[in-house]
Amino acid sequence: MKKGHQITMKEIAKKLGVSVSTISRALKDSPELHPETKRKIVEMAKEMNYQPNLLAQSLRISRSKTLGVIVPEITSHFFASCISGIQDTANTRGYNVMICQSNESLELEKANIRTLVSSQVDGLLISLSRETNQFDHLYDLYNREINFVLFDRVNEEIPVSKVTFNDVGGAYQVVKHLLEGENRRIVYVSGPEDLYISKKRKEGYLKALKEFGIDIDPTLIFKSDLTTEGNIEVAKAIAEMQPRPDAVFCMIDPVAVDVLTQWKSVGIKIPQDMALAGFTNNPTAAVVEPPLTTVAQPGYEMGKLAVSHLLDQLDGIASDDPISIVLETTLVPRKSSQHFDLKK
Amino acid sequence: MKKGHQITMKEIAKKLGVSVSTISRALKDSPELHPETKRKIVEMAKEMNYQPNLLAQSLRISRSKTLGVIVPEITSHFFASCISGIQDTANTRGYNVMICQSNESLELEKANIRTLVSSQVDGLLISLSRETNQFDHLYDLYNREINFVLFDRVNEEIPVSKVTFNDVGGAYQVVKHLLEGENRRIVYVSGPEDLYISKKRKEGYLKALKEFGIDIDPTLIFKSDLTTEGNIEVAKAIAEMQPRPDAVFCMIDPVAVDVLTQWKSVGIKIPQDMALAGFTNNPTAAVVEPPLTTVAQPGYEMGKLAVSHLLDQLDGIASDDPISIVLETTLVPRKSSQHFDLKK
DNA sequence: CTGTTAGCGCATTCAT
DNA sequence: ATGAATGCGCTAACAG
Numbered sequence: 001m002k003k004g005h006q007i008t009m010k011e012i013a014k015k016l017g018v019s020v021s022t023i024s025r026a027l028k029d030s031p032e033l034h035p036e037t038k039r040k041i042v043e044m045a046k047e048m049n050y051q052p053n054l055l056a057q058s059l060r061i062s063r064s065k066t067l068g069v070i071v072p073e074i075t076s077h078f079f080a081s082c083i084s085g086i087q088d089t090a091n092t093r094g095y096n097v098m099i100c101q102s103n104e105s106l107e108l109e110k111a112n113i114r115t116l117v118s119s120q121v122d123g124l125l126i127s128l129s130r131e132t133n134q135f136d137h138l139y140d141l142y143n144r145e146i147n148f149v150l151f152d153r154v155n156e157e158i159p160v161s162k163v164t165f166n167d168v169g170g171a172y173q174v175v176k177h178l179l180e181g182e183n184r185r186i187v188y189v190s191g192p193e194d195l196y197i198s199k200k201r202k203e204g205y206l207k208a209l210k211e212f213g214i215d216i217d218p219t220l221i222f223k224s225d226l227t228t229e230g231n232i233e234v235a236k237a238i239a240e241m242q243p244r245p246d247a248v249f250c251m252i253d254p255v256a257v258d259v260l261t262q263w264k265s266v267g268i269k270i271p272q273d274m275a276l277a278g279f280t281n282n283p284t285a286a287v288v289e290p291p292l293t294t295v296a297q298p299g300y301e302m303g304k305l306a307v308s309h310l311l312d313q314l315d316g317i318a319s320d321d322p323i324s325i326v327l328e329t330t331l332v333p334r335k336s337s338q339h340f341d342l343k344k
Numbered sequence: 345m346k347k348g349h350q351i352t353m354k355e356i357a358k359k360l361g362v363s364v365s366t367i368s369r370a371l372k373d374s375p376e377l378h379p380e381t382k383r384k385i386v387e388m389a390k391e392m393n394y395q396p397n398l399l400a401q402s403l404r405i406s407r408s409k410t411l412g413v414i415v416p417e418i419t420s421h422f423f424a425s426c427i428s429g430i431q432d433t434a435n436t437r438g439y440n441v442m443i444c445q446s447n448e449s450l451e452l453e454k455a456n457i458r459t460l461v462s463s464q465v466d467g468l469l470i471s472l473s474r475e476t477n478q479f480d481h482l483y484d485l486y487n488r489e490i491n492f493v494l495f496d497r498v499n500e501e502i503p504v505s506k507v508t509f510n511d512v513g514g515a516y517q518v519v520k521h522l523l524e525g526e527n528r529r530i531v532y533v534s535g536p537e538d539l540y541i542s543k544k545r546k547e548g549y550l551k552a553l554k555e556f557g558i559d560i561d562p563t564l565i566f567k568s569d570l571t572t573e574g575n576i577e578v579a580k581a582i583a584e585m586q587p588r589p590d591a592v593f594c595m596i597d598p599v600a601v602d603v604l605t606q607w608k609s610v611g612i613k614i615p616q617d618m619a620l621a622g623f624t625n626n627p628t629a630a631v632v633e634p635p636l637t638t639v640a641q642p643g644y645e646m647g648k649l650a651v652s653h654l655l656d657q658l659d660g661i662a663s664d665d666p667i668s669i670v671l672e673t674t675l676v677p678r679k680s681s682q683h684f685d686l687k688k
Numbered sequence: 689c690t691g692t693t694a695g696c697g698c699a700t701t702c703a704t
Numbered sequence: 705a706t707g708a709a710t711g712c713g714c715t716a717a718c719a720g
Contacts, residue, residue, distance in 0.1 A: 002489040002664055006461075008697060019707045024699055034705055049488075054462045055403045056697035059712050064399065066463075074431070075424040084418050087445060096459060099443045101431060115440060117350075118398045119410075144393075145346040257631055287601055289633030320346055352713060363691050368715060378689060400713035403696050 007050045016044055027052070058120060066096045067310065068116030068124045072104045072153065077282050078299045079127065082151065085303025086125060093311050095122070106131040113137055117146060123310045124148035125303075128155065130226070133194040147313055147320075151306040154196055161313070163306040163325040167197050170295040170329035171204025174277050175249055177293070177331055179212045182340040183246035183275050189222045189234055189259070191251050201251055201279060220245060224255055231258035239268060247275035247339060253282040256292055260336070275339035281332050293337035296330040351394045360388055371396070402464060410440045411651065412460030412468045416448045416497065421626050422643045423471065426495065429647025430469060437655050439466070450475040457481055461490060467654045468492035469647075472499065474570070477538040491657055491664075495650040498540055505657070507650040507669040511541050514639040514673035515548025518621050519593055521637070521675055523556045526684040527590035527619050533566045533578055533603070535595050545595050545623060564589060568599055575602035583612060591619035591683060597626040600636055604680070619683035625676050637681035640674040 009023040016023075018037070025033050026041035027050075058064040067090055071079040083099055090097045098121060100112035109129045116124060124141070126148055138158050141148055151163040178186055188205045191198040202221070209216060222237065224230040235258065238248060250256035256278030260270060270276050270290055278285055281296035305325055312318035353367040360367075362381070369377050370385035371394075402408040411434055415423040427443055434441045442465060444456035453473045460468060468485070470492055482502050485492055495507040522530055532549045535542040546565075553560060566581065568574040579602065582592060594600035600622030604614060614620050614634055622629055625640035649669055656662035 002491055004466075004488065004490045006464075006488075006697095010697075020697090021699080021708080022706060025706085028699085032705065037705080049484075051458065051462045053403075053464060053697050054459075055399050055408065055464045056712090057699080059397075059399045059403055059696095059714095060698045060700090062712070074418070074428050075421060077419060077421065077424075080419040080421075080424050083443075084445065087418070087443075088447075096442060096463060098440060099427075099431075101428065103432075114395065115398075118395045119440060120350075120397060120399045140393075144348065144350075146348045147346055261631070284628050284631050287605070287628050287632045354713075364713085365692080365715075366690060369690085372715090376689060381689080397713050400696090401715080403698095403712090404714045404716090406696070 006053065007048045008053065009050075012041065012044055012048060012050060015048075016041060063122055064120045065094060066098060066119070066121050067307065068112075068119070068121035069097055069099045070102055070109060070112045070116070070124065070126045071099070072102055072127060072129050074099065074101050078152075078280055078297065081299030082127070082303035082306075085300035086307045087303075089304045089307045090311070095311065102129040104130045106134070110137045113141065117141075122147070122314055125151060125306050125310060127151050128153040128196075130192055130195060147310060149306050149310045149313075151302055152197070156196070159322050161309055161322045161324070163302055163309070163327065164196075165297050165302070165327050165329050167200035167329075168204040168207065170279065170297070170331075171201035171249070172208045173204075173329065173331045174279065174293065174295050175205050175208035176211070177333060178247045178249065178275055178277060178337060179208060179214075181247075181275060181337060184214060185217070185220060185243075185245040185247075187220045187222060187238055187245045187248040189224055189231075189238075189248065189250040189255055191224060191226050191255075193223075198251055205249060224251075226252070226255065228258050231255045232262045235259040235262035239263060239266065244274060247277070247337070249277045249279075251279060253278035253280045253285045253292065253294055256294070256336075257282075257284055257288055260288060260292070270336050271339040276336045285332075285334075288336075290335035293334045294332050296332050298327065302327055350397065351392045352397065353394075356385065356388055356392060356394060359392075360385060407466055408440075408464045409438060410442060410463070410465050411654065412456075412463070412465035413441055413443045414446055414453060414456045414460070414468065414470045415443070416446050416471060416473050418443065418445050422496075422624055422641065425643030426471070426647035426650075429644035430651045431647075433648045433651045434655070439655065446473040448474045450478070454481045457485065461485075466491065466658055469495060469650050469654060471495050472497040472540075474536055474539060491654060493650050493654045493657075495646055496541070500540070503666050505653055505666045505668070507646055507653070507671065508540075509641050509646070509671050509673050511544035511673075512548040512551065514623065514641070514675075515545035515593070516552045517548075517673065517675045518623065518637065518639050519549050519552035520555070521677060522591045522593065522619055522621060522681060523552060523558075525591075525619060525681060528558060529561070529564060529587075529589040529591075531564045531566060531582055531589045531592040533568055533575075533582075533592065533594040533599055535568060535570050535599075537567075542595055549593060568595075570596070570599065572602050575599045576606045579603040579606035583607060583610065588618060591621070591681070593621045593623075595623060597622035597624045597629045597636065597638055600638070600680075601626075601628055601632055604632060604636070614680050615683040620680045629676075629678075632680075634679035637678045638676050640676050642671065646671055 009020050013020045013023050026038045087097050102109035135155055149161045154162040222234045224234045277293040279295045281294045285292040285294045353364050357364045357367050370382045431441050446453035479499055493505045498506045566578045568578045622636050622638040625638045629636040629638045
């Protein structure tokens with residue numbers, strides 16, 4: 001184990017024969033200091049390659065200039081984009097970021113919160129796990145007056161700021177698109193019921209159907225546990241329906257991709273046999289064959305906005321009153337939804 | 345701005361009428377303490393929801409139990425997998441992780457190192473940016489005796505531990521696979537010359553050709569700047585070759601995907617017209633049409649190994665002498681390379 | 689068994 | 705304009 005010794009103010013002070021407080025003042029450019037002393041100190045600090053000890057600094061001023069981020073999983077492209085946006089923005093505003101993943105587990109989510117709080121982060125950005133159907137840990141943060149902002153996977157009850165997409169609108173957009181393509185019997189493949197986005201997208205689906213005067217058919221609503229196996233089961237079940245639906249709208253792209261793959265393997269052709277659409281616009285959506293119609297969610301933007309608002313609160317620029325930021329999504333029409341179009 | 349006040353040992357001490365050190369001892373289960381006192385303290389701590397201040401603790405013991413990670417970009421699935429492996433392993437061993445992305449910029453890489461060192465991380469895990477062709481900042485770490493391990497994008501000269509893939513072997517595997525498929529004129533699309541993996545994969549390519557007694561044809565070696573535009577240019581250039589090569593091996597999957605997309609748009613069929621292969625086994629590789637032959641690199645494993653070794657060094661389990669861990673890759677043959685197979 | 693003391697590195701108040 | 709003293713929250717050596 002190496003030493004890894006770091007230069008401290010004390011050492012500079014000794015070398016220059018001045019007191020530590022003088023060093024401190026010089027390094028933060030205090031005005032009440034002789035310019036010459038200041039110059040010498042700054043020079044020496046650079047020469048000795050002095051780097052301030054952020055831990056000590058944080059302890060002293062009771063602010064760590066560090067934020068905590070919790071996402072369900074880093075390997076998801078969407079969340080990685082969010083993190084990227086958070087990271088970039090936080091850094092330019094002088095903050096560091098500690099990232100954790102909950103691996104979709106409530107227990108890990110709680111544990112992550114504990115360590116981040118122990119690490120004295122100044123605030124938290126949280127996207128809830130799929131398992132999170134109980135929110136004591138968040139109310140606890142709230143009661144302890146720890147700043148946090150929820151994004152994407154939020155809970156509606158908790159009185160904190162949230163950044164979400166217009167999930168209802170996005171689902172509405174894509175289902176409307178399918179309806180305009182003259183599809184009538186449209187399946188919705190949902191996820192677990194507790195999942196915020198699953199509920200919201202269903203709302204959008206229902207809204208579009210209603211607007212087109214189509215009766216809700218509960219047999220057209222499927223539920224996947226979002227594992228590949230679960231998705232494949234749903235794909236099989238849909239394929240066996242008599243008659244087959246015109247189109248299938250999946251809650252998220254990975255589901256649609258799994259469905260597509262399963263159908264390909266049994267000779268079902270998209271979009272000739274059925275139209276298909278997803279949600280999120282993952283990189284895979286663009287490259288599958290046929291390219292998948294989906295709804296784009298700007299993750300980088302979401303991260304940026306979420307962290308900006310949190311920092312505004314921390315810096316006293318924004319009030320602590322919770323606000324709700326809703327980002328619009330964009331329909332990305334691709335070949336997979338040209339079911340009836342092709343028949344013409 | 346909220347207060348976010350945290351309970352300290354002092355407050356517990358006052359409440360219980362004992363000294364702070366007694367609290368400290370009780371909370372770390374010191375044996376030399378009256379069981380009853382200990383019980384009372386632990387109980388009270390729980391009741392008051394005490395969370396230790398990790399900053400203070402770190403400052404005191406001069407170890408932060410935090411690691412720094414620098415990757416070129418989080419949104420890359422491969423690096424996200426590495427991070428995931430690092431995160432999981434570090435957490436189970438009681439360490440936190442601070443993640444930074446260099447955005448493929450040398451300057452940001454340096455800045456990241458500075459802040460992480462200032463944050464008193466106990467060690468660093470670094471994957472170099474594409475721009476990094478100069479290594480003073482790493483030698484500086486070395487000279488300051490700060491523990492770090494390089495992974496994937498490494499520099500060979502620096503005397504620190506490294507975790508890499510057998511890039512030569514992986515490229516050899518895939519080119520051999522192409523050769524066994526009777527392809528003879530095989531193109532290699534490389535990246536920037538400074539890039540470690542670009543060089544290594546070229547070595548494997550050349551090795552396979554040599555083994556099959558095929559003369560090196562420099563006109564078959566292309567170079568892309570790895571942007572989509574660059575990749576498309578290369579795709580066009582290859583398409584215009586007379587006669588066309590039998591197969592194309594791209595340094596990384598995204599290049600292969602871009603090439604494939606470009607070719608599709610001009611009616612070139614894969615694998616009928618040419619075989620195509622990539623490297624990394626990104627999620628996209630499996631879902632493009634045709635599925636892309638590639639070489640799988642277990643990123644999660646790499647992260648796990650890199651961090652395990654670093655922690656072993658920090659904990660004194662492993663010596664500080666640099667070692668080199670080389671992970672084997674796995675050929676993933678898919679349809680895109682069945683060029684001559686199909687002709688049979 | 690437990691309290692007192694000292695100090696990690698830094699910023700700030702109070703002196704001078 | 706600068707130094708000395710204090711304390712952020714915690715641990716550990718020393719002293720009983």
